[in-house]
Amino acid sequence: MKISIDVAPSVDVIKETDAATTRVASGLQLPSVNVPLDTDAQTEAFYALAVSPSQVADNKDPDTRTDRRFQTSQPSDAVPAGAISADLFYEPNYDTVLRQIVEWVVRHEGPILDAVLARRIARVHGFQRTGSRIQERIERIAQQLFKATEETVGTFYWPSEIEPCEEVSFRWSADDDSTRGAEEICNAELLSLAKRILLRSLSEQESLIAMARELGLQRLREASRGRLERALQLAKTS
Numbered sequence: 001m002k003i004s005i006d007v008a009p010s011v012d013v014i015k016e017t018d019a020a021t022t023r024v025a026s027g028l029q030l031p032s033v034n035v036p037l038d039t040d041a042q043t044e045a046f047y048a049l050a051v052s053p054s055q056v057a058d059n060k061d062p063d064t065r066t067d068r069r070f071q072t073s074q075p076s077d078a079v080p081a082g083a084i085s086a087d088l089f090y091e092p093n094y095d096t097v098l099r100q101i102v103e104w105v106v107r108h109e110g111p112i113l114d115a116v117l118a119r120r121i122a123r124v125h126g127f128q129r130t131g132s133r134i135q136e137r138i139e140r141i142a143q144q145l146f147k148a149t150e151e152t153v154g155t156f157y158w159p160s161e162i163e164p165c166e167e168v169s170f171r172w173s174a175d176d177d178s179t180r181g182a183e184e185i186c187n188a189e190l191l192s193l194a195k196r197i198l199l200r201s202l203s204e205q206e207s208l209i210a211m212a213r214e215l216g217l218q219r220l221r222e223a224s225r226g227r228l229e230r231a232l233q234l235a236k237t238s
Contacts, residue, residue: 070171071108072178075124078104086125090137102141110159111149111168111186114139117157149186153227156186167191167238172214179216182224187234190227194235207232 076084078101088094098121105120106112118135127134139155142148146157149164158164168186170193173179182190190211197210211228212220220228 068169068171069174070178070180071174073105073108073120075101075105075120084124086127089125090133095141098138098141099145102138103145106142106146106157107159110146110162111156111164111189113153113184113186114142114155114157116184117142149188151187153183164188167195170196170214173216176216181217182212182215182220182227185215187231190231191234191238194228194231195238198232198235204229204232 079097083097084101085094085097088097101121101124102117105117109116109120114135115130118138119130121138122130122134142157146160147164148155148157162168166188168188170189193211193214194207197207197214200207200210202210208220208225208228211232212218217224
């Protein structure tokens with residue numbers, strides 16, 4: 001069952017996360033700049049965001065972060081050794097294995113974007129690209145197992161123990177490998193983060209930078225920036 005809870009205009013679905021994990025020491029506010037990302041997105045605008053180590057330390061929330069961590073899952077842990085097979089990926093009798101892997105990833109990472117779910121499972125099978133055939137195969141199984149919400153960036157699948165809702169606790173990245181882009185986080189989770197940031201009584205630009213910092217990002221795509229801006233606006237009215 002899919003539920004639409006998105007209130008934002010359409011933006012492009014990302015192919016891969018643009019999550020720079022190295023923070024740099026500089027001033028709080030920086031002007032927007034145009035930086036090429038890759039051959040598929042040469043013209044996409046970026047906004048450089050940077051903070052000093054002291055600003056990061058001052059705004060940490062150790063009492064709540066311990067239990068609210070996002071950790072990239074290991075799909076191979078879902079099944080016995082040797083069960084994963086790229087050769088059998090499209091075979092109907094491989095559905096049992098795929099169901100176990102899909103359940104594992106959604107349970108550990110959900111709410112999770114459809115593109116991310118497909119990418120996790122493609123990589124564990126050794127596929128370097130996540131084509132439409134692969135994504136459709138994974139989504140057919142995910143749709144049978146989980147409730148979902150539709151947003152402009154794609155479909156988010158929710159773990160069975162969490163009912164799709166308008167707000168869910170934000171999860172900080174457990175490590176550099178678990179950094180998520182704004183497009184990979186559902187609106188409900190971004191709203192939770194935005195509400196926390198608003199408690200700091202920062203300016204709008206400072207709030208955007210603070211949100212990006214909490215995501216572990218040094219750079220934001222223009223679409224990502226818009227996603228955070230909308231979360232802040234919604235937080236102000238909810």
